[in-house]
Amino acid sequence: MSLLQLEGVTKSFGAIHALQGIDLTISEGEAVGLMGDNGAGKSTLMRIIAGNFLPTAGKIRINGSEVHFNKPVDARNNGIEIVYQDLALCNNLTAAANVFLGREIRKKFGPISYLDHKAMFEKAAELFRELKSETRPRDLVKQMSGGQRQAVAIARTRLSDPKLVLMDEPTAAISVRQVAEVLNLIHRLKDSGHAVILVSHRMPDVFEVCDRVSVLRRGTKVADKQISETSPEEVTGLITGAIENA
Amino acid sequence: MSLLQLEGVTKSFGAIHALQGIDLTISEGEAVGLMGDNGAGKSTLMRIIAGNFLPTAGKIRINGSEVHFNKPVDARNNGIEIVYQDLALCNNLTAAANVFLGREIRKKFGPISYLDHKAMFEKAAELFRELKSETRPRDLVKQMSGGQRQAVAIARTRLSDPKLVLMDEPTAAISVRQVAEVLNLIHRLKDSGHAVILVSHRMPDVFEVCDRVSVLRRGTKVADKQISETSPEEVTGLITGAIENA
Amino acid sequence: ADYNFALVPKAMNNPFFDLARDGCYKAQEELEGVTCNYIGPGEHTELEQIQIVQDLISQGVDGIAVSPSNAPAMGKALKAAVEAGIPVMTWDADLLEEDKGIRATFVGTKNYDIGVNLAKIAMARHPDGGKVCLQTGGAAAANHNERLKGIRDTLSGKDTGTPPGEPLSGENGWTEVAGCPLITDDDGNKAIQGMTDILAKEADLTAFISTGAFTQWFDNAYRQAAEPYKDKMESGELSIIVADTLPMQMAQLKDGLSNGQVGQRPFEMGYRAMFVLKDLAEGKSVEDPIYTGLDVCTPDNADSCLAQ
Amino acid sequence: MTDTTQKSHAEIDESITSRQEMSGLQAALKTQPFWVFIALIAIGVVMSFISDVFLTERNFFNITRNFAFFGIMALGMSAVICTAGIDLSVGSLMGLAGIVTGLVMQAGYGIGFGFIACMGAAAIVGLINGILIAYVRMAPFVVTLGMLAMARSIAMVISNNKMIYDFGPDQELFEWIGGESVFGVPNPVWVLMILTVVFWWVWRYSTWGRWVIAIGGNADAAKLAGIPVERVIVSVYVLCSCCAGLAAFLLVGWFGSVTNALGLTYELNVIAATVIGGANLMGGVVYAFGAPIGAALMELIRNSLLLAGIDALWQQFFVGLFLILAVLLEQIRNRGRS
Amino acid sequence: MTDTTQKSHAEIDESITSRQEMSGLQAALKTQPFWVFIALIAIGVVMSFISDVFLTERNFFNITRNFAFFGIMALGMSAVICTAGIDLSVGSLMGLAGIVTGLVMQAGYGIGFGFIACMGAAAIVGLINGILIAYVRMAPFVVTLGMLAMARSIAMVISNNKMIYDFGPDQELFEWIGGESVFGVPNPVWVLMILTVVFWWVWRYSTWGRWVIAIGGNADAAKLAGIPVERVIVSVYVLCSCCAGLAAFLLVGWFGSVTNALGLTYELNVIAATVIGGANLMGGVVYAFGAPIGAALMELIRNSLLLAGIDALWQQFFVGLFLILAVLLEQIRNRGRS
């Protein structure tokens, strides 16, 4: 039984059909690369799994039982964490505050519980260090560089122990050093039995960490292959449409 | 005489020293890769050259004569075009409107001049086609995917015939097909005597199109080498600090 | 001794109070060593008026004449003045009955009487009664409520309860139409719009009575609104009767666009207030209350009705 | 094979280029002004059954004239709101502009000078607002709130708090412009109609209009694109003030008199009309037809309640209720779509 | 070599983690409330030379009490504005809450019930506002403008447009709470002080406060982070309404009477106080001390002008001018920094 199973997931925005009948499964300890041209529908699919959009049609099953995510917390409560492509950060808060947003660490003083700023700064610093990112937990996100922001978004997924981590182009803005760390992270996640879906345009990265690659073209899935059975060239052809499907 | 010459460019944001005494030159027909860790100051440097920030100290020379860019148009009037890392698009306008923002095509009817929507849509479509991007000129930017947005930002630099094109991670969000096109574009720009500064975290891209690579670390330039004289490994070492400088 | 007396209106943006100010300034010229300090809220706000009075007390003026917006609250504020030994009087509007000990006297008119006189003009023109629409000022404005009660009491010939009284439904032949009384919030534009709509809606309206000058502030607009009904007004089918006797109102009356005006004498109030305060400051006793009288004008006596 | 792929790409690209999500009419169906317009019609239909006075020419004349002044101001306000600004000073400005007009004409200078003085006063106020907001970067709310107090105070000072109802030699022409009609349509309504069309053109076809919308969407991006953001913002506030000045000119002409209380508290009504007409206070959205439609809705509600004979104490309740309901309609409509 | 590099990284990382751009005091120096506070002091110093009455105990008593009511409302308003919302209904709500209190107490129910009724009415109004804004996604401006009209109308209806000045058995206690003082400080000022500290704590240490700020920064991101955005927004409007209700309760106690005109046009003053205190209408910024400081500045300006004997007609002018100048101070200050 697979951890996540999508059946015929379809999503339309008015006249635009972003996704048409997508089937996808992923098991524990597996990493799936999701590739496709710009506008192919990758982010839309991620958002549906993360409970951000409701699909126009289709089913989502987790461990075999159908789920309906009406809001993002529903997905999180089902053990799904996500790094959004547009990062979804609050510019007016500090890096640490963003990492812990919605899951703040609190201390109790008698009946009153209050935010434990110190603990959050420290824990956030630890997470950034783990990612080898030069991000200062006390900085406002507004003032941070593109890669620092991405580090914040990635750090958020490290707070809980999710079953499935969705990463929508997590390495787009970060530098070589941290890219290696993120790929490392994905390896570690796999090893500890987590499932990962990685959306990326970087072919080498996908081939380094993923077990399987799925290709979307204009909202339909045109391929779903084991990494061992395909090659970067084939995947490129599938993405651009030079190869019809496989 | 070099096209652009930076001398001791320094920029501080309050207590944060984003850039410290950067020297950099670039000649016509040359492409320079600017690399560095997240937060190293690459975008800050680009923004200074593009007239978006004033440097705290240091000089900028174009064709040997010192210039002061107080606002972005000043730089543009000096033949500098830029693709911002955060794209700098108006979400509430269409893709075509964003491409032509500030440089709208107008038609005359007697003494009255008015926007020529048709011409702008067509020209924008042409630009997107050139980039092989699936971007619809009539779509609102709000509704577009990450890569489609980036295509819009890149297309903007194609409107004029600039001397220098600054590209701040232009390929971060775009797919394989378009990455090739953007690299192609840089090649074409070089061939026609334009200068390009490419900020990127993608080592292979930089090595494919650039003649020279400069590395920033924590606001200082630690290396400036011909591509032929260095290797990806060395550059990586320089970025992470494993190699002090070169 | 030089005296600094404050004359506090309800609002400074109301032409009515300007006349009081002019009277106050005239008294300042006539009285040796008296300064008229005319100060009030820019708009009609209760709190600001009280704040101003407090500040005047802090400042230590030699006498305060106030037209309270909120009588009970002003009563409390004025207690501080009495404690500070500052003579206090009211004008135009008075304090509550139980607070009357606080102020030395009241200079003004009884608002109730304005209503009575407005109603009398209507009754003289329409002895059999008919449909009437009343127009009033701001929400819960005590002076307008008393005028309304005056009108209602007089038209119905009985006591209609606490101000503004109960709407008329056939008493003595008079019925108020639906949607009335119209509330204008002292806005001339709203007043005109309301009157226009009601006149259009109620073809057989007998009388339109307004308790404030706002109806006629905007000369041209009012004339346009009333013009179509001029014949009816002349033939006695319809009456428009408005409180106050500002210059353009008198012109409208003379031109047959109004059937009656009942005016107070704000100039007189401002003028008299200074004399009263001077007497108080000098320790003399004063009359209580002091009524400045009303001007009741109809087309017949339009040239002579105003007290000079 | 590469060749065929290239060809099919070209085809696809072609189809993408010309793809348009929906037709103009479909797009209109999604806008707030359209749904407010539907609400307008609905109220009209209901009222024509309830009151036989409603459909009379005279009532229409009154309604249209009443909302014309607000509509004119709302047109200017919608430009300001489109830049994510706000102008609270329009009401006070009306008082100032009206008094200035009155004083100039009372002094016998004629209507030409009166008009110039009126618009000049408005433009100066707008200029001060705009400069403080665009160049000094102050919050529009604070600046225009300060101006609200200052403009009213200056109106009080220069009028010496007196009413003006003598407009010198051109009094008749002045009152004709504001108070009379041409072809049965009140003059202020003509002005509103012409201005609406002009604004429609401006938003759709002028560079300036495009820039204003861009600034509302992302002022930083607009700045980076080389748009003279500061200058455009100043011009927007001047425009808004001029619209208020024009409305004051017409209104005083109709009233035939002016006090410095003219326009008191109108700012909220004007902003409400603009917002009902589809403007978004976060900026970036503007519809030329929204302003008159929003103003019309507010006036229609007022008029209808009176004609329907609703108790005066309850009237404001229904004004508020219908205001909310009108906007709700569009909200529910868009709900169903996404 | 790899080893040493790793080590130096660790060191650098350590230094990054603990790096803080500036100390708390330095941070305070950059905030608007601080500079408005400086302006406050400056005006106070100037006034103490101009008027010997200014520094008297009585004047201080009056000033502090006068701004306490606005300060209390501004505290609630700052929460609303922090979510990028606005609440125009607070003034009308005061009228409604005041009338409800008056009616309940007049009927002899005592002050306990009076207070509960007052806060209940306020909470209901806030709840309606909040639900329409958060769940139906209507523009806060439209909703609260509609509520402005509706609440005032209901106050008129239930009071039958009459004044209430008989508060039953607990009249004295009621008037004591609103009008008297403890240790020489007026009771409303005590309430304001306590509330300010509570709000300071809330913004700094409570999850709810953090969430409100996050929603103001990026409501979408907050939603994605699992914050119950709708519920929080509703709570913010309820809180704002309750603050207005509390202010009404105290104000009526001080006045010793209430009409349905209570609080007329206060909304703009409250919002102005909030904005002067550093709130940003685009959301995401809030300072607990900003609200009382903003309210204090507005009252101080008014009081100073009167004590300085400025001509009444000019007063509003200076109110507006100082309002702009006070905010300008902070603006210029920050200019120099960037």
Ligand SMILES: Nc1ncnc2c1ncn2[C@@H]1O[C@H](COP(=O)(O)OP(=O)(O)OP(=O)(O)O)[C@@H](O)[C@H]1O
């Ligand atoms: N909210 C929306 N409304 C309308 N259309 C949308 C919306 N979101 C996405 N789309 C459209 O749906 C399609 C798929 O978008 P999506 O963001 O999923 O692409 P993607 O595969 O993630 O692309 P990229 O690699 O550029 O991130 C695009 O054509 C986009 O324009």
Ligand SMILES: Nc1ncnc2c1ncn2[C@@H]1O[C@H](COP(=O)(O)OP(=O)(O)OP(=O)(O)O)[C@@H](O)[C@H]1O
């Ligand atoms: N407006 C600002 N205010 C304060 N600090 C800033 C500001 N902009 C950038 N910084 C800081 O300056 C440093 C350099 O940022 P910059 O954006 O230039 O980095 P970068 O090299 O482009 O990084 P990336 O690869 O992540 O895009 C960072 O530490 C960042 O936090």
Ligand SMILES: [Mg+2]
């Ligand atoms: Mg995407």
Ligand SMILES: [Mg+2]
């Ligand atoms: Mg960068």
